[in-house]
Amino acid sequence: MYNYLISVIKKTFPRFYIFLKIIKNKILFGKHYIKKKELETFGLIKSVENESFFEYQKKEFFKNKDTKSKTGILEINNSCNINCVMCDTKSSTRQKKLMDLDLCEKSVKQMKEDGVTSVLLHTIGDPLANAKLKDYLKILRKYNLQAGISTNALMLDKHVDTLKEYFDICSSIRFSIDGVKKETYEKIRFGGKFEKLIENLELAQKKLRVIGFEFMIDLVITKDNFSELGDFVVFYKKYINNPYKNMHFNFMNSLSPNNDYFLKNNTLEQHTSKNFYCNYASKLTPYVLVDGRVSACCRDYDGSLVVDDINQNKINTMQNSNGFKNLQQAHMDENGKINDYKLCTSCYVVDNRVDQIWRNIIASILFKYPDENAKFYQEIFNETLEFLKDLNTLNYQKLQNKFLTN
Numbered sequence: 001m002y003n004y005l006i007s008v009i010k011k012t013f014p015r016f017y018i019f020l021k022i023i024k025n026k027i028l029f030g031k032h033y034i035k036k037k038e039l040e041t042f043g044l045i046k047s048v049e050n051e052s053f054f055e056y057q058k059k060e061f062f063k064n065k066d067t068k069s070k071t072g073i074l075e076i077n078n079s080c081n082i083n084c085v086m087c088d089t090k091s092s093t094r095q096k097k098l099m100d101l102d103l104c105e106k107s108v109k110q111m112k113e114d115g116v117t118s119v120l121l122h123t124i125g126d127p128l129a130n131a132k133l134k135d136y137l138k139i140l141r142k143y144n145l146q147a148g149i150s151t152n153a154l155m156l157d158k159h160v161d162t163l164k165e166y167f168d169i170c171s172s173i174r175f176s177i178d179g180v181k182k183e184t185y186e187k188i189r190f191g192g193k194f195e196k197l198i199e200n201l202e203l204a205q206k207k208l209r210v211i212g213f214e215f216m217i218d219l220v221i222t223k224d225n226f227s228e229l230g231d232f233v234v235f236y237k238k239y240i241n242n243p244y245k246n247m248h249f250n251f252m253n254s255l256s257p258n259n260d261y262f263l264k265n266n267t268l269e270q271h272t273s274k275n276f277y278c279n280y281a282s283k284l285t286p287y288v289l290v291d292g293r294v295s296a297c298c299r300d301y302d303g304s305l306v307v308d309d310i311n312q313n314k315i316n317t318m319q320n321s322n323g324f325k326n327l328q329q330a331h332m333d334e335n336g337k338i339n340d341y342k343l344c345t346s347c348y349v350v351d352n353r354v355d356q357i358w359r360n361i362i363a364s365i366l367f368k369y370p371d372e373n374a375k376f377y378q379e380i381f382n383e384t385l386e387f388l389k390d391l392n393t394l395n396y397q398k399l400q401n402k403f404l405t406n
């Protein structure tokens, strides 16, 4: 009902929607939001001090086991216009194709019946590299489901009018951008052109932000871009509202099955470990792939994490399918059953408590100091990374005294 009402407001009274959004941001994302993040940080530091990541993951695994996911994933295409070094989507051996529209409708209908409220349109591809984007959005609108788009933005010009038309069901977009210097950007987002990115970010401002679209800008941290994070903030913050909320710096994981780039360029080895008791095996978030098979994970470059098939079974039964239960059992077995899943045995993650501590600190900084220069921010990024490497309450207090108390 809430979603339906908001869609109607977006469509009929766009200016009123923008006004409501400003009020909502003021109420939900002001000082209280930052205070809450600071409190959360204390709790997370204590957790890191008192229990290993393995123990923490195990506890979370059982806490979330078999709960329902409100998010569904629809792989409308598994192709991409570029090949980022930390993702290497081109190494996927699954057949590249666009999802058939009947299959899309069948999936969306079942997701709706299963209580899903928003649907992400990507796995390891780019939704704007899909010429039929409009047709999928039309189906989502029919079932009144919100669409989430994450994109490299390089083909935004091809879909800008469609995005405008479907504002009622898709009003926020995440732009994944991993560099601010042309050389860094083009090295990481391999095949992308920096000038085209900027052209499309400008277009997004003129055509979409003015009607109320909310943008996020995300960066995956690597040794290649860490030294320019300060410049990144200063340059890209003009493209988004509330950078403390909408600009994210995420630690890299071993998304690509080829770990070479990850192992060489991960900035936080101290907190990196194998992904045992993984949350994707704790509860099923259905990744409906282009051909209707359902995978449990976004790292499924070869289909080996497929647990069921929408052509044969319904989404609401898949949590109990043999495929998913086997994957779950393998993660709960501490005697090596996980080795049955080649992708799981080569999967590394940065401790997500440490990732969250980092995100909270950066959010506080961007909130408290919205208009500093690149050098100022870079110094904080450098010191915060050093703090994470030797993470404890005392060091946090030192960091707080230096940057976080005002």
Ligand SMILES: C[S@@+](CC[C@H](N)C(=O)[O-])C[C@H]1O[C@@H](n2cnc3c(N)ncnc32)[C@H](O)[C@@H]1O
Pocket: 080, 084, 086, 087, 122, 123, 124, 125, 126, 127, 150, 151, 152, 174, 175, 176, 177, 218, 219, 220, 250, 251, 252, 253, 254, 255, 256
């Ligand atoms: C796989 S992409 C698919 C959507 C779209 N093509 C994009 O780039 O936003 C989804 C997100 O994963 C991020 N990503 C890619 N490789 C990653 C890695 N190794 N570790 C963490 N995030 C990664 C991307 O930067 C992007 O924000």
Ligand code: SF4
Pocket: 080, 081, 082, 083, 084, 087, 088, 089, 123, 124, 125, 126, 151, 152, 176
């Ligand atoms: S991160 Fe996104 S844009 Fe980059 S290669 Fe992967 S799917 Fe394509």
Ligand code: SF4
Pocket: 275, 276, 278, 279, 280, 281, 296, 297, 298, 299, 305, 343, 344, 345, 347, 348
């Ligand atoms: S590959 Fe396995 S361990 Fe890694 S995220 Fe996917 S399900 Fe989890």
